[in-house]
Amino acid sequence: MFNEVLECPLTRERFVDPVIADDGHTYERSAIIQWLTGACTSPMTRQPISLDSLRPNYLVKQILEIEQQSARQNYKFKLNVDVKKKGNRPLFQNGGKFLYEAQWLNNLQGPDIVLLQIRGARALKEASFYVQLSRHRNILRTFGFVEANDEQSVGVMLLQEYAPMGDLAETLINEPLVPSDQRVFYEIFLQIADAMSYLAQKHIVHGDLACRNILVFQFDPNDSNLNLVKLTDFGLTRESALYQTNSNATSTVCNFPLRWSAPEILRKPNSRESYTEKSDMFSMGVLMWEAVSKGALPWDELEDDRIRTKVLAVSPRVPTSTPTAATPARWSPPSNIVLRDPRNEKMIAKCKGSSISLGSRGLVDNDLKIIIEYGMTNSKCTILDLSENNITSAGATLIASAFEFAPNLRRLNLSKNIIGDAGAHAIAVALGNTNLTHLILDGTCIKNKGAVDLAANLCRNRTLTHLMVTGNLITGSAVDRLQTAAAHHPSLRHVFIEEWSYSYS
Template identity: 50%
Template sequence: MESFFDSSQLQDSQAHKSEIIEKWASENDTSSLIRQHISLQQLHQNYAIKRPANQLETSKTNENYEFVLDIDVKKKNGRPLFQTHEKTIYAAEWLSTSFKRPDIVILKIDGIQARKEASFYLHLSHHPNIVHTFGFVLDSNCHHCQDSIMLLQEYASLGSLYELLQERNINFDEKILIEIFLQIIDAMIYLTKNNIVHGDLACRNILVFHFDTTNPKKTLVKLTDFGLSQYNQFDSCASNFAQSTSSIIPIRYAAPEIFVSSNTMSSYSEKSDIYSMGVLMWEAYSRGAIPWSNILDDQNVIRHVKNGNVLSRPPNCSEQYWTIILKTWS
């Protein structure tokens, strides 16, 4: 990772660590890759890598704690709303406030990737279809939390899209589903403009804030969970960074190229997100069904997808939108 904080570029268009390329160019007067004449005057910083890397490094050491636990906000009593090995979501409430504020949760992220994921939440927070993060929360009583981050976020009272699909024993009107898809796509376009790949699109990672069966425009969903996200421009230049990302693959939502590459994380791209978007749409039409539920073994799912097989059309999906879903897998 260290090399990407001091990355440079020569006329061979490849990224190199500055001190290494300076030494090579001064001794050999050629590019280390294309063997053509090159000079130190042509050396310049590779800002496509340097800027995002510096942002990540800054987020590691200079958190600006906007809130203090048990002074500004507190966890509500009871069990966490959600808990895995690396993430816990607590219901929370504001303290010392004289005016109405939005309902909130505290997201606690553990592990070496915590600050990276937190930086994505904060960077993308202002889009209307991405979960809003208010800022960092300081727990002054926790003296062993170096690899933990707490964020204050808005609370989605209706839970995830997956939960909504499972709980409502009805087939949603297609107009409602299309409105949901359009909002998710709008969020994904925003990620693309910021050179970010989500890497884990699924109904479980879509939060539902408003839902109206009679008026689709009153429905509001937001994208969440950036645990597998990464900067797209790192893919071809920074394999070390990519390999440091969690190696967990959402197999039943992943594009075929994810299973082909020896460097799994570097295979994630805008295209692989589009593929996963198609699976998400299939899942929503199928009322939260597990993709490839007829295949129990994930390894068999991988073989099936690599061989070019696709999911079957849900009965309630119109021909018009099924054609669109198929295009996401082509």
């Protein structure tokens, strides 16, 4: 998964000289200058931008410098040497967890930071593991460990980025009205699910998934595209694979989250086997109810013993009543996410095997998360046919971002979808992350801009043998550029562009 903050969307490589353009996006200076020599529009928004608008992104530069320094120090900082607490009173305290506002020392400059102190615990992994684990757009960034003179009493201290807007529950409670556009909730839930999927790939169970552990960096109740949340405090349970509670600790690592816990945890709260992806999925359902209820406490009308009885009953196991701050129409779609959808079950069944054929099934972008998780990134999958569906540029971007997790995929058919130039761009810049031999983009609404993107990025790939882009709107010099790029490709042998076809020996 790419760290979207520190990598250029054009090169998919770590920034060296990051600049901000008029479109609000950050690019590697040399990459965006090269882009603008052949176009005058943003590669992300397609709006007009100019070279004169480029300005250095000092914040990203500072983060890169901090990252480089922390790597040289094995991701370890010294308390009162590299960083210090701004005060002795924590911003937040819960059980053995303390959160302090902090500041950089020793001429270090960087983003606002906090110290997360977990008393009575020790880390079970190297510092670099925790840093690498946070390199996801929707996971709170960790810069490394902070070492103090008295490690025994201090426990574990992590240096993390500061979230000025607080957690999701606090943000929603402070809103005068619940967001009327349900797409705002969908976007937030998808970001959380994406982060949880990333943790699952790393074999990490969160164990305490709730709105209080979702930090808000951007929030707009009217525009789903202007929301950014990040997951935090994962693995802070007694049965964690990340931390170990000292036997003589006087406080727990994490208070037992009864109102968000799955039945198996309520039955055996001290058993590691109770904490799994499935128990996290249960908590996700309660989190969604909590969010749509405008930060209300789940089961707030019941005492703990009654909640335990409810959850351990066969049905219902989550708060199923429509949240008081939500309409039935708004609550129904997210609640269905955690229930079995027969259509999804059928799709999952189709995703097994080496050749997956899902053409002409009316698929939309939201269907692709299931297809990617259960099919495309399955080690057996070599052929993926998604032709003649309703996949747009957003869906093509999802597929492109999963290329690196599908090393055995050889043939991808997206013909007769509506991915357009933006979708072609997403696939083009990710070509270096795939081992595809056949890429079929016939009739996908690609115009000259998308064709130029493909031509510019073909060199990133070394495995393609067949490229098909007929039935699009590619003309003139764009055809020439694509033809020239194909002729110089080391393995490309058969190219079909509109009414022209080429074969190279």
